[in-house]
Amino acid sequence: MAKLVFMGRLEDVAGAPEMAVKPGPVEQVLAALEPALAVELLGEKIRMALNGRLLTDVGGIVLAQGDELAFLPPVSGG
Amino acid sequence: MAKLVFMGRLEDVAGAPEMAVKPGPVEQVLAALEPALAVELLGEKIRMALNGRLLTDVGGIVLAQGDELAFLPPVSGG
Amino acid sequence: MADVRLSLDAFDPAVEIAGFNARHPNAGGIVTFLGQVRDSGGVEALELQHYEPMTLPGMQELARVTERRWPLEGLLILHRSGVMLPGDAIVLVCAAARHRRDAFAAADFAMDHLKSESWFWKREKTAAGWRWIEPRPEDHEDISRWRI
Amino acid sequence: MADVRLSLDAFDPAVEIAGFNARHPNAGGIVTFLGQVRDSGGVEALELQHYEPMTLPGMQELARVTERRWPLEGLLILHRSGVMLPGDAIVLVCAAARHRRDAFAAADFAMDHLKSESWFWKREKTAAGWRWIEPRPEDHEDISRWRI
DSSP states (O other): OEEEEEOTHHHHHHTSSEEEEOSEEHHHHHHTSOHHHHHHHTOTTOEEEETTEEOSOOTTOEEOTTOEEEEEOOOOOO | OEEEEEOTHHHHHHTSSEEEEOSEEHHHHHHTSOHHHHHHHTOTTOEEEETTEEOSOOTTOEEOTTOEEEEEOOOOOO | OOEEEEESSOOOHHHHHHHHHHHOTTOSEEEEEEEEOOSOTTOOEEEEEEOTTTHHHHHHHHHHHHHHHSOEEEEEEEEEOEEEOTTOEEEEEEEEESSHHHHHHHHHHHHHHHHHHSSEEEEEEETTEEEEOOOOHHHHHHHHTTOO | OOEEEEESSOOOHHHHHHHHHHHOTTOSEEEEEEEEOOSOTTOOEEEEEEOTTTHHHHHHHHHHHHHHHSOEEEEEEEEEOEEEOTTOEEEEEEEEESSHHHHHHHHHHHHHHHHHHSSEEEEEEETTEEEEOOOOHHHHHHHHTTOO
């Protein structure tokens, strides 16, 4: 399995901090989610990181076994 | 008596941190000092304070009994 | 050289500052910034969430950038994660330098970047429950001061 | 409100910082600056001379000006006078404020003014003996940043 991670307010939208998903193209993984959640995850201000590295573009990304894809809303630290 | 106070390097020039002087007009007091010291005390960068208050102009100042006239070179604190 | 830590438990800033100063007894100037949970606005608790694979590495990179930009003799970046109460320390930055202005600038720079570019998400608990905090426009203005 | 002190004996900056922080547990941000005698350039000792009728009153006036200019929750200005050795604390400024930028600016402003406008005269002892230190041009540049 692969893993989706939801940070900040996205955790509330998803109802959990993370979710196990079947490996495969990210588009396909997102299409299998609740539409309301998928819309939030694809929001303009949400950044994505694959295994801890920021992605500039999610197009063409395929999640492999053990991959972790994190959805990162705007930060508000300190 | 009145008192002259020499701060910073002026103490070295005067050979003492302070000096008791007879009350009277400042011009007269300075005229009675070693000329080399008087020249230093009247240097452009030296400020003067009478009883803890900065003087804008020493002209016309008369030292009374118990007065303290301080000569203050440029500061270099902290 | 920098000491960069993500703390999951409360830390005592006075102990950390004393330790930092003791390690840099001959630095001309040491600037420290301590950020604490404010006791105001009815905030009962504050939670910072971090993302393990990115938060500490991001702080370490910030330390490297800060050290490249100013000649420092020491740098500490220590940030809490987890649930905090009013008065709890959130973040501590200490910068030691030969010259005062370098220490001030480095601490200020590190704080601006921690606030607006480090991987933390914040929520506050009031009587109305927990609420996620969005970044403030000022945070982005603060950081734009450093673009050269 | 400000705590302004001229110390004729050595002080422990860690104790002072801990005390200041303890008095302001709920300030959002606390910035401290600690200036120490550098162990460099062959300096064996440093002496700061103050002028009793003017030095502390001048520091108190600086505290008032600083507090008028930024909304602070607390301000400490503590300055040594006398003979110090490398590693000894010379000056400590602590500024507590609701907002980070106010605390940074207030501490920075107070330090610039302590360096270039407070009534201290400094001399250093090296192998060649004692030598009076003239103010540096940078000190005046630093202070000119605050003229508005």
